[in-house]
Every structure is written in structure tokens, then in C-alpha cells.
Amino acid sequence: MKQFLVLLIGLAVIACESQQDRLKIYGRSEVTDSGDTVYHKIADFKFVNQDSNWITQDTFKDKIYVADFFFTSCPTICPIMKTQMLRVYDKFENNPDVLILSHSIDPKHDSVAVLKEFADRLGVSSDKWHFITGQKEDIFKVGQTSYMVSASEDPTAPGGYLHSGAFILIDKERRVRGLYDGTKPEAVDKLMLDIDRLLKEYE
Amino acid sequence: MNKGLLFLVCILIAACTGKKSGESTSASENVKFEQYLVEGQQLYQIHCANCHQMNGEGLAKLYPPLAKSDYLMGDIDRAICIQKNGQQGEIVVNGIDFNQPMPGIGTLTNLEIAEITTYITNSWGNEHGMVSIKEVESALKSCQ
Numbered sequence: 001m002k003q004f005l006v007l008l009i010g011l012a013v014i015a016c017e018s019q020q021d022r023l024k025i026y027g028r029s030e031v032t033d034s035g036d037t038v039y040h041k042i043a044d045f046k047f048v049n050q051d052s053n054w055i056t057q058d059t060f061k062d063k064i065y066v067a068d069f070f071f072t073s074c075p076t077i078c079p080i081m082k083t084q085m086l087r088v089y090d091k092f093e094n095n096p097d098v099l100i101l102s103h104s105i106d107p108k109h110d111s112v113a114v115l116k117e118f119a120d121r122l123g124v125s126s127d128k129w130h131f132i133t134g135q136k137e138d139i140f141k142v143g144q145t146s147y148m149v150s151a152s153e154d155p156t157a158p159g160g161y162l163h164s165g166a167f168i169l170i171d172k173e174r175r176v177r178g179l180y181d182g183t184k185p186e187a188v189d190k191l192m193l194d195i196d197r198l199l200k201e202y203e
Numbered sequence: 204m205n206k207g208l209l210f211l212v213c214i215l216i217a218a219c220t221g222k223k224s225g226e227s228t229s230a231s232e233n234v235k236f237e238q239y240l241v242e243g244q245q246l247y248q249i250h251c252a253n254c255h256q257m258n259g260e261g262l263a264k265l266y267p268p269l270a271k272s273d274y275l276m277g278d279i280d281r282a283i284c285i286q287k288n289g290q291q292g293e294i295v296v297n298g299i300d301f302n303q304p305m306p307g308i309g310t311l312t313n314l315e316i317a318e319i320t321t322y323i324t325n326s327w328g329n330e331h332g333m334v335s336i337k338e339v340e341s342a343l344k345s346c347q
Contacts, residue, residue: 072303073304075253075254075305075306076253077253079253079254079262079265079266080253082262082265083256083262086262086263117302118265120264121263121264121265121301121302121303122262122263122264122265123263123264158306159306
């Protein structure tokens with residue numbers, strides 16, 4: 001009996017550990033009538049990237065990706081976010097399963113041409129890192145309802161916008177699997193480790 | 204113990220008063236220079252490092268370097284004006300063109316600008332010496 005108990009506890013510990021290997025799934029989940037759990041998903045979207053190509057959920061089919069919100073003329077946290085995102089880019093540059101999606105929240109100024117120049121000057125490839133623009137309402141909405149971050153206009157903030165510095169990790173099922181402070185190097189270290197863990201889930 | 208302390212104090216006093224007046228001025232100038240560097244570094248981290256980076260190297264072709272920058276070291280008055288008033292348009296730094304507007308920080312005091320300018324012109328291989336408040340005042344008068 002005692003031995004059995006030890007075995008049981010051992011199994012429970014192993015089960016817990018393998019549970020911990022999997023990243024948490026963020027957001028509200030629901031159980032359907034048939035008993036399946038339905039998780040919060042990134043809603044369908046359609047924006048234009050720095051090459052004037054349409055970018056939709058299909059662009060990220062069978063990919064995991066990191067999303068963020070920024071604007072090119074932002075004087076505050078964006079440059080530091082881009083410095084940190086560049087680390088993610090460098091690490092996963094040769095892994096076709098990992099992409100990056102940066103949403104401009106200042107689409108009036110950040111035209112396709114402005115985004116193109118920004119990406120070129122950053123020295124990154126558009127196959128890997130999409131900079132997108134579109135209708136401001138759509139971008140704010142996808143930020144708030146899909147990616148769980150805030151973005152809004154605020155004339156009192158430097159640059160005119162208030163926005164979260166979050167990096168959001170999305171899996172192949174369009175679920176949010178991690179939120180990280182894109183202005184903190186140690187948080188971005190964690191993101192890069194979590195990307196490795198998430199990739200392992202699909203092996 | 205008490206005697207030892209007294210002795211130490213005496214030595215300190217002797218050290219402070221024993222110098223000729225000329226030497227003590229340059230010593231206090233050195234202290235001021237050090238202060239400007241320390242204060243300047245803190246202000247730099249708050250206002251500048253997001254773009255120009257902690258190591259002054261800038262970021263790719265987006266944000267120009269300050270470290271060993273010909274644009275900065277070639278015209279320090281211009282750098283003072285840019286901190287206060289910002290800058291737009293294309294510039295060439297160490298042979299590479301940059302075209303990202305820099306917002307000025309109108310709320311910086313002349314002392315703060317002197318501290319930042321002292322820090323950036325004496326770090327990462329740059330060597331200029333201290334930039335005083337007077338130099339900042341006169342540079343700001345002739346900003347374009």
C-alpha cells in the first residue's frame with residue numbers, strides 16, 4: 001500500500017512537471033456541448049505590410065509568432081522594444097516557423113513607404129518580420145480584443161499615443177501563450193526560452 | 204581609537220588646506236567634471252538611451268551612433284541645440300545617412316544639457332572635456 005502511494009505521488013510529480021513544460025494558454029476558455037475546450041483565439045484580420053502585401057491570419061498559418069504595437073516616430077518605449085525585438089529576430093532568423101508582426105498604431109503617418117524605410121533601416125527581412133498598417137480602429141480593436149493589450153490616442157503622451165510595451169506570443173492555433181514586457185531584456189530572454197518550449201510542443 | 208580618528212581628521216584637514224590655491228581650483232574642477240559625468244549618465248539613460256543605446260552605438264541605420272561620431276564631435280554647439288529643440292531631416296554620421304526625426308526636450312535645463320553633453324562627449328571613446336553651463340547658454344543663443 002505504502003509503495004503504491006509513493007508510486008502515485010511520483011506519477012503526480014511527473015505529471016505536474018510535464019504540465020509545466022507546456023506554456024499556459026491565456027484568456028477565457030469555454031467548454032462546448034460536445035465537451036471540447038475552446039480557447040481565446042486571435043480574430044481574423046487583414047492589414048497591409050511594408051511591401052504592400054495583404055497580411056492576414058493565413059500569413060501565420062502553421063507558424064508561431066510574436067506580435068507588438070508601436071509607431072515609427074515614437075520617442076519613448078518603441079526604440080527599446082525594437083532593439084529587443086531585434087534580438088528575437090536574430091535568434092530565430094533561420095527558423096521559418098517563427099515570425100514577427102509589428103502593428104503600427106499611427107497608420108496616418110506610418111504609410112507603407114514609411115514602414116518600408118523603417119524595416120530596411122533596421123535591416124530586417126519582410127519574410128520574417130511584418131510591419132503592418134491599416135484602419136486605426138481595426139488595429140486598436142485587434143490589440144484590445146485579440147492580443148489583450150491596450151493602445152489608444154492620448155495627446156498628453158509623448159508622441160501622442162499611449163500603448164503597451166508588450167510582446168505577445170501566439171501559437172499555431174492562434175492562441176495567446178505568453179505576454180512579455182518588451183522593454184525589459186530579462187523578459188525578452190524569457191520570451192526566447194518560451195518560443196523554444198512552444199516549438200517543442202509541435203515536434 | 205579616538206586618537207586614531209583625530210589623527211585621521213588632522214591628515215584630512217592638512218590634505219585639504221595644504222594645497223596652493225591654483226591646485227585646489229583644478230581639484231574642484233575635477234570633482235565638478237566627475238559630477239557632470241555621473242549626472243549626465245543618469246539623464247542619458249532616461250532621455251537618450253532608448254534610441255542611442257546604453258553603449259552610444261545607436262541602432263542599425265535608424266538611430267545614429269554618438270560613440271566616435273563625427274557629427275557629434277565635429278559640432279558640439281549643434282548637439283546642444285538638438286537636445287533642446289530636436290531635429291528633422293537627413294543627416295550623415297560616419298558616412299551613413301540617417302533620417303529619423305529626433306524630438307527635442309524643451310524642459311531640459313541648461314545644467315542638465317551641460318551634464319548630458321559632458322557625458323556623451325567623454326564616453327565610449329569620445330574625449331572632449333567638460334562642457335560648462337556657460338557654453339550651453341551661448342550655444343543655445345545661436346541655434347539655427
